[in-house]
Amino acid sequence: MSRLPERTDALVIGGGVIGTSIACQLAEAGVGTVLLERGELGSGASGTTAGVVRTYFPGNALISNLAVRSLAAYHALAERTGTDLGLARIGLLVLFTEEQQVRDFQDTRAAQQAAGVDVELVTPAEAARLNPLVDERTVLAAAWAPEAYACDPAAIVRGYATAAERAGALLRTGTPVTGIDPDGLVDTPAGSIRADTVVCAAGPWAGEVAALADVRIPVTTYPVEMLLTDTPDTSDSSALPMTIHPSSLRIRSWGDRILVGMGRPAPDETREAWLARVSHHLGTACPALAGNGIDSGWTGDLDVSPDGMAFIGREGSRPFVYAAGFSGQGLCQAPAAGEIVRDLVLGKSSWIDTSGLSTARCLSGAAEAG
Incomplete structure (x- = not known):
């Protein structure tokens, strides 16, 4: 050395x-x-x-401001260096299941737009159109932010x-x-x-x-695990947007499979119980995925404030x-x-x-x- x-x-x-x-x-x-x-x-x-860069962070316009500037910088980096960052627009869909969540969105929308975020409130039917796996009967509305990109x-x-x-x-x-x-x-x-x-x-x-x-x-150090599940045979072949459920469940397309994230087991929860909880929320939000097997993708640590x-x-x-x-x-x-x-x-x-x-x-x- x-x-x-x-x-x-x-x-x-x-x-x-x-x-x-x-x-x-x-x-x-x-x-x-x-x-x-x-x-x-x-x-x-x-x-x-x-593997997603997005501009909309509900409830925190300061983070959104940093993210808007960062996304522009990534596009500039790719252009000036010729580096393929794997940027592919998929959009971000944030599901709302309670009236208070909808009100919170409406109360903070102006601050988000002032930060440069392109975001709108959409109906349950529109949410299901944007992500065909979503059960529109289980949501009241959703926020749609098109400026979210899969990346490498x-x-x-x-x-x-x-x-x-x-x-x-x-x-x-x-x-x-x-x-x-x-x-x-x-x-x-x-x-x-x-x-x-x-x-x-x-x-x-x-x-x-x-x-x-x-x-x-x-x-503090926060360990997380990313999971994978299969795409339904009847689903659209186009990429699913990054979709966030109020339970903290997150999904998006990952090649020919679906990437699933929901943190980690609670301190008093076994991994098996956590996986059962993930499966429950997955099946509730996306009935086409109910009963799907869930495989471990990868694990790692985050630095959390x-x-x-x-x-x-x-x-x-x-x-x-x-x-x-x-x-x-x-x-x-x-x-x-x-x-x-x-x-x-x-x-x-x-x-x-x-x-x-x-x-x-x-x-x-x-x-x-x-």
């Missing part, structure tokens, strides 16, 4: 979609950048995904990594961080490197990495910046997060008010707003 350079302007810890986006945007802004990844690029939370997360990570290296960044895999001094000296098995700014983008390990610098990022919104900011006056706790939504926010971190490192005003993204909102003012 070759040794690291003695110093760098910015040291990014984490080689997932967040870290590679940050490294790319820092390097392209002329910032000397080194990225360290403990495993392989994209081997953490970036690989634990349904690994290709996105590779695209950002390649662009970062072309801009002069050094990316090192298999290089875990073992220590971080307050003055920016970072220790690894390949030697130590001093950074003017340390950027923590370590996903599920963000809390541990930050603790090395005596910084607290209140994220207490309120489901990412932490992006600077730790007080110290040279430590963080971007973590994306709660399974990092793929949809990575380009915008990279821009925010770049501006924090450069000391520039961001394109958006980032005060609400700081850890301060969950640490009672213990951290300074970014």
Whole structure:
């Protein structure tokens, strides 16, 4: 293992979609950048995904704002680098089964549209037309947001990594961080490197990495499992939109099968009971799938914040910046997060008010707003 350079302007810890986006945007802004990844690029939370980038996040227009900007950035990345990100528009359908859910949509629609989200309320019949597996008798209405795309997360990570290296960044895999001094000296098995700014983008390990610098990022690790089931023989061959049920059930086409997600078993629930619960909701929302066998697809860990919104900011006056706790939504926010971190490192005003993204909102003012 070759040794690291003695110093760098910015040291990014984490080689997932967040870290590679940050490294790319820092390097392209002329910032000397080194990225360290403990495993392989994209081997953490970036690989634990349904492979969809979307713009509509019900109940949180700030996340939607980041997602709208990020989707535009993905299209631009594909165009300027010639990288095939696998983007294919499938749309997002959010089902409502209670009147309060419909009212909540109506109350927040203006804020979503102000964030740039294209979303409308549709009837049960229209929801069933958009996703023929949906039983229109079980829903009151649905939100339809056409700007949702199936994608290739690994290709996105590779695209950002390649662009970062072309801009002069050094990316090192298999290089875990073992220590971080307050003055920016970072220790690894390949030697130590001093950074003017340390950027923590370590996903599920963000809390541990930050603790090395005596910084607290209140994220927890949340294991999830993606499941697969068969497509009904009578179903339309066209791709199903990403569909979200109030139970937290999510489905979409996955090749010739259907991808199913619903988190993980509750703490007091066996895996068998959880699978039975998934099957129940699947059969209720999509009767054509009732009784289908469910196979394990893949498992992984997410970095989750207490309120489901990412932490992006600077730790007080110290040279430590963080971007973590994306709660399974990092793929949809990575380009915008990279821009925010770049501006924090450069000391520039961001394109958006980032005060609400700081850890301060969950640490009672213990951290300074970014």
